[in-house]
Amino acid sequence: MFELVAPDVSFHQSFIESHGEWDGAHQDGAGLFPDDNVSTREGFAAWVKRLTDAEHAPEKDGIVPCTYRWIIEGERYVGAIAFRHYLTPYLLNSGGHIGYGVRPSDRGRGAASWALREVCDRLWVQGEPERVLLTCDYANEASARTIERCGGVLEDVRTGTDGRDFRRYWIGIPASLS
Numbered sequence: 104m105f106e107l108v109a110p111d112v113s114f115h116q117s118f119i120e121s122h123g124e125w126d127g128a129h130q131d132g133a134g135l136f137p138d139d140n141v142s143t144r145e146g147f148a149a150w151v152k153r154l155t156d157a158e159h160a161p162e163k164d165g166i167v168p169c170t171y172r173w174i175i176e177g178e179r180y181v182g183a184i185a186f187r188h189y190l191t192p193y194l195l196n197s198g199g200h201i202g203y204g205v206r207p208s209d210r211g212r213g214a215a216s217w218a219l220r221e222v223c224d225r226l227w228v229q230g231e232p233e234r235v236l237l238t239c240d241y242a243n244e245a246s247a248r249t250i251e252r253c254g255g256v257l258e259d260v261r262t263g264t265d266g267r268d269f270r271r272y273w274i275g276i277p278a279s280l281s
Contacts, residue, residue, distance in 0.1 A: 104176065105174055105175070105176055105181065105214055105218065106174075106176070107172040107174060107184070107218060107221055107222070108173050108175055109155060109172065110151045110154040110171055110173055111151065112144070112147060112151050113178075114175065114178075114180045115141075117178060117179050117180035118141065118147070118180045119141070119142065120180075121180050121181075122141060124206050124207045125206070125207065131183075131202045131203060131204040132171075132183040132184045132185045132201075132202040132203040132204045133183040133185075133204055134150075134153070134154050134169065134185060135150070139153075155171070157169045157170075158170045165191055165193055167187050167188060167189055167191060168187070168188040169186065169187045169188065170185065170186045170188070171185045172184050172185075172186075172218070172222070174205065174214050174215075174217075174218045176209075176214075180206070181205060181206060181209045181214050182203065182204050182205035182215065182218070183204055184201065184202070184203040184215075184219065184222055185201065185202050185203070186200060186201050186226070186235075187199070187200050187201070187202075190236065194236075196261070197238055197261065197263055197269065197271075198238065199235070199236040199238045200232070200235040201235055201236075201237050202237075203215050203218055210245070211245075215246070216252050216253060219237075219253045220253050223235065223253065223254075223276055224277070226276050227276045232276065233276055234273050235274050235276065236271065236272070237255060237271075237272045237273075238269050238271050238272070239272075240267060240268075240270075241260060241267070241268035241269055241270055242267075242268075247270055247272075250270075251272070253274055254274045254275065255272035255273065255274045256272060256273055256274075257271070257272055258272065258273055259271050
């Protein structure tokens with residue numbers, strides 16, 4: 104059974120195994136930047152602290168307060184999901200409120216749909232926001248299906264600065280409860 108937990112150093116080894124599965128690809132929802140050193144215990148601990156501090160951090164350089172949660176199954180790190188507390192103009196155009204990623208070996212098991220519903224349910228309990236924006240690459244059919252399964256309604260398709268098309272979806276809160 105999946106759980107959502109705050110980032111924790113106890114998942115270092117499992118995260119490293121997951122990180123290797125991504126083979127250098129960007130891990131949506133993980134808050135992992137190219138300069139982050141997650142291979143050492145010290146570097147991993149510093150990264151985990153940055154993630155947990157992000158929930159109450161002031162906006163800086165376009166980075167807004169963000170709540171990170173890890174999708175786990177027992178002691179296994181399965182993926183990550185992040186909720187940005189509000190949208191800047193950039194995030195409104197192409198980033199959205201919520202980003203998520205599931206390690207390749209755990210895809211197709213429903214972890215992303217479960218985590219997205221869980222986050223939406225928690226937002227509903229908190230009473231904000233009324234809706235959330237999610238984006239995904241146009242070619243990422245699996246992510247589009249996940250968002251649609253959780254009540255996502257396609258608003259439009261846009262072209263990013265990299266020339267690739269992406270989809271923009273809105274999920275009304277508490278649409279995921281139905």
